[in-house]
Structures are given as structure tokens and as C-alpha cells.
Amino acid sequence: MLRRLLSTLIMLPLALSADLALAQEAPDALVKRVAEDVLTTIRSDKDLQAGNQAKVKQLIETKLAPNFDFARMTALAVGRNWRNANPEQQQQLTDQFRTLLVRTYSGALTSYRDNTMDYKPLRMNAGDAEVIVRTEVRRPGQAPVQIDYNMTKTPEGWKAYDVVVAGVSLVTNYRDEFSDIVRTSGIDGLIKALDTKNKGPAPPPPSPK
């Protein structure tokens, strides 16, 4: 009994340090680990390449989604109207926006198979709670695309709250769209519009490459 306890205890620091290392994983290292993990998974899994939506969704939920701060993303995308939303509306907005983003990624993920990523050196000062991790996606025969991840430090480690693709910020692009809807039909109108969108036809299967 004691031996078992001790042998467990002896593992504890190791487990803890692993946890700590993960929690304190530098933001650029995090982006690189997750991106390479996802790309490797796509390249090695025929079901994913064929666009098996259940598997794609599972990959996104387990590997990608935990690294995003959806509440913050939603707050930024809704903009100044966020403060006028009550906590319940805020929760609904966050859930709907999360669903929308996951669905969008599901439709696109398998087309990243031929991509390779380049990671730019991180500019960060000790104690920074927000950083931008810059990457460049290379696709055969096409000009590289800059993708920047705006990251924030949370108790659970670094999380992305905006993705800027070739100068187009996901959050800002949605802010234009959302503020128009809120102006004409209010916060509940936006929740309803998102809900309708999310209940609409599933993302079309990716076209053959």
C-alpha cells in the first residue's frame, strides 16, 4: 500500500511540472504545437481528408477549440453593444458565435492538407499579457498568406482571441456585420440571426483537390 502510494507520489511532481510547463507554454510554442499537430493529423488520416464531418468536428473540438477564448472573441465581435447585453444574452451570443466558427472551420480544415507553416520570431516582453504570434502559410503555387494570432494570457494558459488572415481580422469583420444587425433588430435579433445561420445547411463538403 505504502509502496503504491509512494510510487504514485513520486510521479506527482512530474505530472505537476508537465502541467505547469503546459500552462506556461509560450504563446508561439503553443501555436506551433497545435498547428503542426492538426496538420499532421490531417495528413495521416484518410477519413479527415475525405471530409468525414464527425471526425473533423472532433478534431476541432479536442485540438483547436480549447485554445480559443470564445467569450472574449464574442465580446470584441459584438463591440460596444456587448455592454448592453445581459449575462444570459452574452452567454447565448458566445455559444452561437462559437458554433458558427466551429462550423466554418469544419468546412475548411481538410483543404489545409498541402499547407506548410512558417513561424515568425515572437516579439514579447516578460510580463506581457497579450501578444501577436505571426505565422505565414505556404501553399503550392500561391503567394504565402500571413496569419496572425492575437493571444491573451489566461489562468489556463495562452488563448487566441482574434485571427488576422492577410490583414482581415476575423473579429473586426464580424463586428461590422453584427453591429448592422444589432442596429436594425437588437441583441435578440443578432442571437436569432446567428441561430438561424447555425441551423442552416451544414457546411458543404470540401471540393476535391
Place this chain on the structure above:
Amino acid sequence: MKSLNRTIAPALALCAVVLAGCAAAPSKVDPLEPWNRTMYSVHTAVDDAVIKPVAKTYVQVWPEPIRTAVSNFFGNIDDIFTGINDALQGDGNRAGDAFGRVLLNSTFGLAGIFDLASMMGITKDHNDFGLTFGKWGAPDGAYLFIPLFGPTTVRDGTGAVVRIYFSPTGYISDIAVRNSLWGLNYLDTRAQLLQSEGVLDTASIDRYRFLRNAYLRARRYQLYNGKPPPEPEEE
């Protein structure tokens, strides 16, 4: 662009102070929105009925290596125009890279069907007449949606016309060959969009608006070489 901002900025400031609510005024970025939306629905109808099915068939019929060769061939011509515009903007380094790519790919890359330059680490870049005019100080002008062409602005559209005017395809005297090449170029471009347009469908609540805003931001980013000044805060 810069001069446009300089003209409009005081007017906007005044507007904000005096009226404190000209947010409902017609969109500054898209003064022709009703017209553009009509054009957009015309485009969608024709594209859904004809162009997209043809592009899908093209992808199904021709194997990937052949389609890549086609893309590379036209991409090589794009590189010529990228180089020309790099030069017009006085960017010798980028022009050198672009023309170096053309030289390599046109010769050892067999008239451009292999992108050897990329394999050797000279990455592909993009530049066009719209950006050149912008760097020379031309304002964007109104946003336009042109059926079968896509999102553009008065300035970028003018750039596209200049590009078509100087296109090497235009110098081919055999009309059948010229038209086939032109058609293939169009089909290749359309086929490349098949993969990404699904994202637009799923991501956007209003496809027209989402595309417009993304287009204008992406162009602004290119105009400032990836370092655009912060956008004015909303309202």
C-alpha cells in the same frame, strides 16, 4: 488614399461633434450598395447556373498535376505583372525576386508549368496596378461588385483593365487560341476559388457584406505592405 483621408477626416470630426449620430448615413465605403447588391445577385445566379458547374467539372475531369501546371502557367504571367508593379512602385528587391521567378520558371520551369522558383525558396508574391495607383496617391473610389469578375473598387477595377490591356494573351493573333487561353485562365481562377468559397458561405450571415468588408480590408493591408495604420474606431 492618404489625401482622401485628409479631406474626409475633418468633415467626419465635425459630423461626429455636431450631429453625434450620422451613423445611419449611407455607408461611406459602399455608396453604390443597392446597385452592387443587384449586380451581386446577377452574378450569383449566373455563377450557380453555369460557371460553378463548369469549374467543378474541370476539377473532376483533369487530374491535379495537370491543373497545377495550368495554375503555374498563368501564375508565371501574374509574376510578370507583379514585377512590373514592384518596379513602378520603386521596390527593386521585390521586382528582382519577381523577375527572377519569371526567368527561372519560363526557362527551366518549361514556360511556367513548373514553379521551380518556389522550390528554390524565391517565394511568390503579389502586386497589381490597383496597388500601384494607390501608392501613387489615387483614392480607392467606390466599391464595386462586377458580375463574373468579383469585388473591386473604381481604382482596382481600373488597374484590372490596364492589366487586361497589356496581357500577353492579347498579342496572340489566332482568335481561337487566344479565346481558349483566356477561357482556361478564367476557369483555372474560378476552380481555385471552389475550395475557399464554402468558408464564405458558412462564415457569413450576409455574404455580400462579409465579402465586401474582407475585400476592402485585405486591399488596405496590401496597400500598406502589411502594416496598415489603425482603422478609425467605429462611429
